[in-house]
Amino acid sequence: MTLQIQNLGRHVGQQWIVRHLNLHVDNGECVALVGPSGCGKSSTLRLIAGLDQASEGEIILNRKNVSHVSAAQRAVGMVFQSYALLPHLSVFANLELGLRVRGVRASDRQQRIQAMLELVQLQDRANVLPAKLSGGQRQRVALARALLRDPDVYLLDEPMSNLDAQLREELRPELRRLVLDRQKPVIHVTHDQHEAMAIADRIAVLHSGRIQQVASPTELYHHPETLFIAKFIGRPQINCLRPKDGVVTAVRPESLFFAKEGLPCKIMSREWLGSSQLLYLDSPEGSLRLSCSTSVDIPELLIVSWHRSDEHYFDAESGRRL
Amino acid sequence: MNRRFLIGLLLVWSLGPLLWQVYTSFCSDQALIQPFVSHDQRWTLIHYQNVLNANPPFWRYLVNSLIVGVSSTFLCLLLALPAAYALNRIPRQLSTLSRLALVGAALFPYVLLFLALLELARALNLGNQLLALSLPYAALSQPLAILLLNNAFNDLPPELEDAAKLEGLSLFQRFRWILIPLISPATASTAILVFLFSWNEYPIALTWISDSSKLTLPVAMARIAGSSIYSVPYGAYAAATVLGSIPLVLLVLIFQKPIVSGLTSGAVKG
Numbered sequence: 001m002t003l004q005i006q007n008l009g010r011h012v013g014q015q016w017i018v019r020h021l022n023l024h025v026d027n028g029e030c031v032a033l034v035g036p037s038g039c040g041k042s043s044t045l046r047l048i049a050g051l052d053q054a055s056e057g058e059i060i061l062n063r064k065n066v067s068h069v070s071a072a073q074r075a076v077g078m079v080f081q082s083y084a085l086l087p088h089l090s091v092f093a094n095l096e097l098g099l100r101v102r103g104v105r106a107s108d109r110q111q112r113i114q115a116m117l118e119l120v121q122l123q124d125r126a127n128v129l130p131a132k133l134s135g136g137q138r139q140r141v142a143l144a145r146a147l148l149r150d151p152d153v154y155l156l157d158e159p160m161s162n163l164d165a166q167l168r169e170e171l172r173p174e175l176r177r178l179v180l181d182r183q184k185p186v187i188h189v190t191h192d193q194h195e196a197m198a199i200a201d202r203i204a205v206l207h208s209g210r211i212q213q214v215a216s217p218t219e220l221y222h223h224p225e226t227l228f229i230a231k232f233i234g235r236p237q238i239n240c241l242r243p244k245d246g247v248v249t250a251v252r253p254e255s256l257f258f259a260k261e262g263l264p265c266k267i268m269s270r271e272w273l274g275s276s277q278l279l280y281l282d283s284p285e286g287s288l289r290l291s292c293s294t295s296v297d298i299p300e301l302l303i304v305s306w307h308r309s310d311e312h313y314f315d316a317e318s319g320r321r322l
Numbered sequence: 323m324n325r326r327f328l329i330g331l332l333l334v335w336s337l338g339p340l341l342w343q344v345y346t347s348f349c350s351d352q353a354l355i356q357p358f359v360s361h362d363q364r365w366t367l368i369h370y371q372n373v374l375n376a377n378p379p380f381w382r383y384l385v386n387s388l389i390v391g392v393s394s395t396f397l398c399l400l401l402a403l404p405a406a407y408a409l410n411r412i413p414r415q416l417s418t419l420s421r422l423a424l425v426g427a428a429l430f431p432y433v434l435l436f437l438a439l440l441e442l443a444r445a446l447n448l449g450n451q452l453l454a455l456s457l458p459y460a461a462l463s464q465p466l467a468i469l470l471l472n473n474a475f476n477d478l479p480p481e482l483e484d485a486a487k488l489e490g491l492s493l494f495q496r497f498r499w500i501l502i503p504l505i506s507p508a509t510a511s512t513a514i515l516v517f518l519f520s521w522n523e524y525p526i527a528l529t530w531i532s533d534s535s536k537l538t539l540p541v542a543m544a545r546i547a548g549s550s551i552y553s554v555p556y557g558a559y560a561a562a563t564v565l566g567s568i569p570l571v572l573l574v575l576i577f578q579k580p581i582v583s584g585l586t587s588g589a590v591k592g
Binding site: 046049050051071072073074076077078080081082084086087088097098101102145149 | 482484486487490500504
C-alpha cells in the first residue's frame with residue numbers, strides 16, 4: 001500500500017492554503033509533516049482524508065486516484081488533535097458507532113471492540129464516558145477507533161499535542177506498537193520536532209503551504225536545503241552570522257567551541273539544561289548561541305571558533321542552500 | 323445595600339403578583355371586597371369548581387393549548403434544526419446576510435401580520451382548526467429558534483462531525499447520533515420558548531378560532547374576564563390563571579437544567 005500525492009493544492013478565495021504538494025509515502029513508512037502554525041499541515045491531512053476538496057492535484061492510494069472519492073469511502077484512519085470522541089457516548093459506544101454504520105453484525109462488533117480494547121489496554125474503561133478518561137487514555141481510544149476501521153492509510157493530526165511532555169515520551173513506543181508497526185503508510189502532523197525526529201522515517205517541512213524539503217531526520221539536520229529549514233530544525237536554533245556578499249553563513253550551536261583565536265564574545269546569559277548548558281553570546285557577528293557540556297570551564301576571555309566544515313551557506317535573498 | 327434585601331425585593335417583585343393570584347383564587351368573593359371576614363367565609367374552592375364545571379370545562383382549553391403548543395414546537399424544531407445547521411455550512415457572506423435577515427424577522431412586531439394571516443386563514447379555510455394554528459406559530463418562532471440553535475451548532479467542535487464523516491455516517495446519521503444529542507440543552511430551551519409563545523399567543527388565536535370548544539387558554543381566559551358586564555369575576559379569573567400556569571411551571575421545573583445551560587451556551591468558552 002502506498003500513498004502518492006501529486007501537485008496537490010487548495011485555495012480559499014484568492015489565497016492558496018496548500019500548493020504544489022508532492023509526497024510519496026511507502027508501505028510501513030511514517031512521514032512527519034512539520035512547520036510553523038498556519039503553514040498548511042492540518043489542511044494537507046484534511047485534503048488526504050477527503051474532509052476538504054482539493055482545488056488541484058491528485059491523491060493516489062494503492063494506485064487508485066481517490067481525489068474525488070468521499071471521505072467515508074477513502075479507507076482513511078485519522079486521529080484528531082482533540083481526539084474528537086463523542087462526549088455523550090461511552091468508550092464502547094464511541095468505538096461501536098462506525099462498525100454499526102458499516103453494517104457489522106452485533107456479535108462481531110462486540111468481539112472486535114473487546115479485542116481492540118485489550119490491545120490499547122482499556123478493557124476496564126469500556127463503559128466510561130470520555131470525560132472520565134485521562135488525556136493518554138482518550139488518545140488511545142481515538143487510536144483504537146482509527147485501528148478498528150482497518151484503513152489503508154493512517155493520518156495523525158498532532159495526536160500528542162494535548163499531553164504533557166512526560167506522557168508524550170511515554171506514549172511514543174505505544175504509538176509505534178499500535179500504528180507504526182502495521183505496515184501501512186502513516187502521515188504524522190506535529191509541531192514538536194523532537195517527536196518528528198523520534199518517530200518519523202522521513203520529515204517533510206512545510207512553509208506557507210509548500211513543502212520545502214522531504215528527507216530523513218539526519219539529512220534534514222545536517223543538510224538543510226533552505227535557511228528556513230536550518231532555523232526551524234534543531235534546538236537550540238542555528239546561529240546565522242551577518243550576511244556578507246549576499247551569503248548567510250550558519251553554524252549549529254554545538255559546533256562552536258572555545259579557542260585561542262576566533263570571535264571575541266561577551267556572555268549575555270546562560271541556561272542550565274542538565275547535561276549541557278547554553279550560552280547566549282554577543283559578538284561582532286551578532287548574537288550567538290553556544291551549546292557545550294556543563295563540565296566545560298568557561299574562560300574569562302571568551303573567544304569562540306568553529307570548523308569550516310560545520311558551516312552552512314545560504315543565499316541571503318532566496319534562502320536557498322549554496 | 324444588603325444583598326439579601328435585594329434578593330428579597332426581587333422575589334417580591336417577580337413572585338408577588340403570582341402569589342396574589344393564588345391567594346385570590348382561594349378567596350371567596352365576599353373576602354375579596356371585605357378585608358375583615360371570618361376564617362370560615364374567607365377560603366373557598368368555589369372558583370375552581372365553577373371554572374372546571376363550566377361548559378365547555380376549563381380543562382378543554384388546557385388540552386387545546388397543549389395540542390397547539392406541542393404541534394407548534396414540533397413543527398418549529400423540525401424546520402429550525404436543519405436550517406440552523408445549514409446556516410453554518412453555506413458561504414460566509416450568505417450566512418451573514420441570512421443571520422441579519424433572521425434578526426430583523428425576530429424583532430418584527432408580529433401583530434402587524436395579523437390581518438394578512440387572517441386573510442390567509444380565510445383563503446385556505448384554516449379557521450376553527452386547532453392544528454392549523456401551529457402553522458403561524460411555528461413560522462413566527464422560526465427566526466429566534468434558528469438563531470438560538472445556530473449558536474449551539476457553532477459551539478460544537480467541527481472535528482466531531484469530521485470524525486463521524488470518516489466513520490461513514492451520512493448527514494442524517496450524523497444528525498441523529500451526534501448533532502441532536504449534543505445540542506439537546508439548546509433544543510430544550512428553544513422548545514420551551516416556542517411552547518411559551520404559542521401558549522400565550524392571543525390575537526391570532528382570537529381571530530382564527532371562534533368555536534368555543536376549540537378556544538386556546540388566553541382567549542378562554544379573556545372570555546371569563548369579560549363574561550359579565552356588571553362585575554369582574556376576579557376569583558374565577560385568578561383560578562383560571564393558576565390552572566393555566568401549572569403546566570408551564572411544571573415544564574420549566576422539569577427542564578430547568580437544560581434551559582439554563584442552553585440559554586447560556588456560547589456565552590463562555592469551556
